[in-house]
Amino acid sequence: MKCDRIYSGLFTLLVAAGLCFSTGGALAQEAPGEPEATQVAPVTVEGRRLADQVRNFVGEVAAAPRGQQLARWDGRVCVGTVNLDPRYGQFMIDRVVQTAVSVGLESGEPGCRPDILIIATNDGDQLARSLVQDSPSGFRPARGGTDLGRAALRRFQNTDAPVRWWHVSLPVSVDTGEIAAALDGEEYTTISVRDASRLRSNTRDELRRVIIILDVSRIGVVSFGALSDYVAMIALAQVDPQADTSSYPSVLNLFNDLAEGAEAGGLTDWDRDYLTGLYRARxxxxxxxxxxxxxAREMMRASDGNED
Incomplete structure (x- = not known):
């Protein structure tokens, strides 16, 4: 698959003739033939208090670049798919958008240029390597702290995971939203410091690009709804690709559960509470x-509410 360069702030991907490329956020009701997702059963860990479980889950999943804050989207997101049947591509877009709206985000208009790009392929390694080779600065901008680093990028290109992803974030001014550093060799912007504190920063980190590759040769037989929820989770949060979530009820166990012969469903209460907590946190x-x-505190509050 031949892909053009990835430009600042979003992915612009030109694919070979015959591939399906769709974007947007109009909500569809269902995908053709899509079965309802099966909810993942709660997991009980003996001898561990719920608060400890929650803190450990957050610590396992969260993956901020070194020295940076956890990034999240601000305002509006645009989701696009490449090489998926238009009906199923739209279904996946809608699942991501629905989850985004549930945490307070807005959807881009149909036809918008995607900053969350989901690509299906039969060879994830080859596609990942081609994309990185074609636009290395798109994956690792000149400014440090925008991504997980060189070793993580090597893993992105060579993993045997059915789904792989790469996030790029940027620091922006807390007061104005102005970018504190530009991408792709552009000039830096100076942000004035109004105070100094160990608790508060003058900048926050925003997600600017996410690329997700679905390797259909490795995915196997899964519910398309559950797969779409898995994609929503990793599209909206910086999830550690090496996280071990096997002890927790999470859609991130989708492929682990299938390997054990269990039915896996979509987003769980833990997943939704994690995303809600991420977008509610200061x-x-x-x-x-x-x-x-x-x-973790937000997740505990949600858990208390769920028990009422």
């Missing part, structure tokens, strides 16, 4: 560890 925390504690 965006001016000085460190990602502070955000993680706040997310």
């Amino acid at each position: 965006d001016d925390r000085a460190r990602s560890s502070q955000q993680e504690r706040e997310i």
